[in-house]
Each structure stands twice: as C-alpha cells, then as structure tokens.
Amino acid sequence: MAKTTTVRIEQLRPMQATVGMLEVDAKKKRLLQLDEKALKTFLKAAPIPTVIGRGDRHYVIDHHHLARALWDGGITRAFAAVVEDLSSLSEDKFWDTVIERQWVHPYDEHGILRAISAIPDEVSALADDPYRSLAAFVRDAGGYLKTPAPFAEFQWAAFYRTRVPMWTTEYQFHAAVEQGVHLASSPDARTLPGFRKQGRK
Template sequence: MSSGVRHPLLSIAPSKLRPTQMTVGKAEVAEKRADWEKLGKKKRKELLAAHWFPGVLGPKQQVFIVDHHHLGLALLEEGVKDVPVMIQRDFSWLEPDTFWRTMEFNRWAHPYDEHGQRQTYDSIPRSLNGLADDPYRTLAARVRMAGGYSKDATPYSEFLWAEFYRRRMKLKGERVTVKQLQDALMLAHSHETAYLPGWSGQIQ
C-alpha cells in the first residue's frame, strides 16, 4: 500500500488514458485538431511539452487524467503516440468504489452526462474516444473566450455554465450560431449568472 508518487512524469499513449468526466464539446475537439494539423514537428513537440496532463494513478495502475480532456481526445484522433502525464496522487491501492468517491470528493471526477444528469461511476467512459458531445459545454467555452466570464480555478467551472445555459437556451447540433452566442453573452453579464465562477459583473 502506498500513497506516494513513484513516477511523477510518465509518457503514455492517449488511448491508455482514462477520463474522469463523461462529456466534452466536440466542436472544441475539432478546433484543437485543426490547430494541431497546422503545426510543424518542432511546434508539436513544444505544445506537448507545455501541456502535460495532470493525472492520478487508479486501480490496476491505470492513469486517470483530471484535465485537458479536449486536447487528449484531439491528440488521440490525430494518432499521437504518447503524451506527458504528471501524476498528482497515487490511489492505485484503493478499491474502485472508494477510488471514485475519493476522486469526486477532491473534485477530480464529474459523473454527469450530456443531459446534465448524474450517472454511476461505471458510466464514465473507459477511453477518451467514449466521451459524448455536450453542445452546451461548447457554448460555455465560446462565451468565456468571447469575454463573457473569466477563467476560474474552480474545477469543472465551464460545466456549471453549461448547466445554466442548458436550462435557458435550446441548441440544435454542435454548432453555436452568432445569435446564440450573443444571447449567451447577454445572460453571462446578467444578475442571473452572478452565482457562477468567473462572473465578471453586469453590463450597465
């Protein structure tokens, strides 16, 4: 039994990484793939060196990543052979149920599906390519990038924004229209979103 970190930096194939959430914004993944395809060999190495994946060792020594799911899926789809993973904690000695409860307690797991409904830990995909698309997660990211709210250290903060928009707006498909983004930005600067992480205040 050990709770120490034996191998703080590992090199692992994206296909071997275990996700700790159930969804991503597939439009964001597509954008990351497009960005990757524009890079030369040197720039790709630099990007990977600067974007190591934070991970946790889980049961059977499997590596669970706790951030960068969009980038991980993009690199998997691009056929990247391995990525750097920085191990944060070693929970490999825990039983699966205790492991997941501990992960969620530390806010390192988000077992909610593309409809915002909580699911069992067993429902979390075993591979990044099993992540479902949540267009509201894409909308939340678009709003942040457009200055609707600030990047926040709160874990899964964009999922909280996604849940707000899920209750207020109707999206069709994974594309976010200009009108939808404008409406979402107006809401981001309203009193209704004052409870969300990164809220930047009302527009006078």
C-alpha cells in the same frame, strides 16, 4: 509537485462522461497545424493532469478536450502530469477519494447525473455535450473568466442549457455565443465560477 511522464493516449481514462465536440474539433485543427517539434513543445508545456489508479491506469482529471483532440487527430502520445498516485487504494476507496476531491463529473450530454459506470473507459468514447462547447466559446469571447474551479465550464453549460435554444446551423451557433456572452453578465449568473463583474477586465 506533479511528476511529468509520457503516456499513450489509449492509456488515459476519463473522469467525465462528455466533452464539447466543437471545442475538441477546434483544438484538433490547431494541433494538426503544428510541426513535430512545435507539437512536442506545446504538449510538454500543457501536460494532461492525471491520478494513478489500480493497474497503473492514468485517470484524467483535467484537459479532457485536449486528450480527445489528440485521439481524433491521430496523435498517439502526450505528456501527463501525475498529481497523485492512488494505485494502492481499493477500487471503492479510489472512487471515494476522487469524488471527495471533485475530480470526477459523471453527468451525461443532457446534464443529468449518472452513475460512475456511465463514464467511458477511453477518451475516444466521450459523448458530445453541445452546451459544453457553447460554454467554452463564450469564455473565449470574454463572457466569463477562466477559473481553476472544478468543472466550471460544465456549470456554465448547465446554465445555458435552460436559457439558450439548441442551434442547427453555424450561424445559429454564433448567435448562441452572442446570447451567451450577454447572459453571462446577467444577475442569474452571479453565483457561477468566473463571473465577470461589470467593468472588470
């Protein structure tokens, strides 16, 4: 069972290189609407999953968007659920382990696989991948099912990157989401995690 502890946001080390900033901004707005008590209750109920690496660093394995939203909103502390303590491993063995367990995703904002060194040291430096936001908004619109599959939204982002033109206005983004929902039920999407079969609620 994961151990929950409090952490400073600057203690968190990302395990991916990008986030969708539209999704981050939406989360930040919701967080800033909460009073202090409600915020603490929310964060305690949604701890950020981490693994401990060398130097007792907390490496984030999920909820990167929440971590970045907290940083952008000026919220300095959160709760972390420590999934595993790997601090006794050498650096090479640490990365071998997190790669094997699919906890790391070093793809850039264009969907290109990079070296582990491309992942920033702090959540404040995560780059924006617009298609990651599109994937999140399509999921929230019911296009596909939320799933615990590792980095599922990034797989959907890669799917949309070659099928949905980049938008430049809010209106165009809403149209992109509608197109994304339509594409989510197409035969091309059948192998993606969370694919919603026709008629499935």
